[in-house]
Amino acid sequence: MSVTEMADSVLSRVEDGVAWITLNRPDRLNAFAGDMRDRLHDAIDRAASSAEVRVMVITGAGRGFGTGADVEVMSDLLGRGDDATFERLVQSGMWVIRRLRSVEQPVIAAVNGPAAGAGAALALACDFRVASARASIGLTFNRIGLHPDWGATYTLPRLVGPGRAAELVLTGRMVDAEEAARIGLFERVVPADQFEEAVRALAAELAAKPPMALRFAKQSLGASLHADLDAMLNAERERQMACFRSADAKEGITAFNEKRTPVFRGE
Structure with missing residues (x-):
């Protein structure tokens, strides 16, 4: 893959307070290759650091959200016995999450479409997921003899419970949108x-x-996974x-x- 192709592998733009981050290898269902993981990390970091950005949306170009690691790349690394490069790719996924x-x-x-392997794990690491009826999702790592990464063993049990998480990970099956x-x-x-109209409307709603x-609520919800009631009550008081x-x-x-729509300025 050429440098130019990789430069366009993750697209990012900001419109009306919303950062749109798009995985952009539609011919490969947005499978990760080259420095695409690092480019995704940098796009998230830029958006997170911008005072202009109030909401982020992560999606995929074309008919897929993302299908994880490019198997052709994995095959090449395996053929060369290049453990070091593979470990760097795994670490890049850690940094993204x-x-x-x-x-x-x-x-x-x-x-917008299939989310598999690391693509599924990326979706699970977001605050929530809006899906097209054509979408599907699966922790398909063991189909190619690999272990879940990109935080999937952390996020998945918290979303669906340990038993359901075990069933999804161990079978590696794809789940359609209705079941998901x-x-x-x-x-x-x-x-x-x-789909696109609904995502835009939701992003605009949150940006307003x-x-x-929103920031404090997100922090409290995250902390509640590990804190006791008294800690959460005190955090709620301080943030309130x-x-x-x-x-x-x-x-x-x-x-x-005054029975009007508020205009929030982040102050």
Whole structure:
């Protein structure tokens, strides 16, 4: 793959407070190759560091969300016995997930088509998933003799429970959109012809909300996986007081009393 092709392998743009990050190897169902993992990490990092960005959307170009590692690349590494390069690729995936899980903005996975292996794990690491009715998802790692990575063994049991997670990982099966919604992998499923419009509407809705309130809520929900009730009650109090003192809370309460739509400025 040429340098030019890899330069376009992850696209990123910001529109109206929304960072759109797109895996862009549609001819390979957005399978990861070359430095694509690093480019994804950098796109997430730039969006996370921008005061302009209130929401991120991660999606795939063409008919797939992402199918994980490019098997042709894996075959080449295996043939050359290149363990060192393979380990660097695994570490690059770790860095993507660590950065993704640390960002303050809400992150939507817009699952437009098949999400398999690392592509599925990437979707699971987002805050929630909106899927096309044509989408599917699967932890397919063992189909090629590999172990789940990209944080899948952390995120999956927390979404569907340990028993269901074991069944999905050990069978490696693909799950269609209807079942994925039923078992908690997808939060919303949208008809394919309405998918892009629905994602845009949801992103715009979140971008219009008070950033501090969303940021603190996201932090609290993440902490609740590990903290006890007293810790969460104290965190809620501290974050609630910070929100109460913000200009956005004043705007929200004033707009409610004046029966108008609030305009939140992140202050």
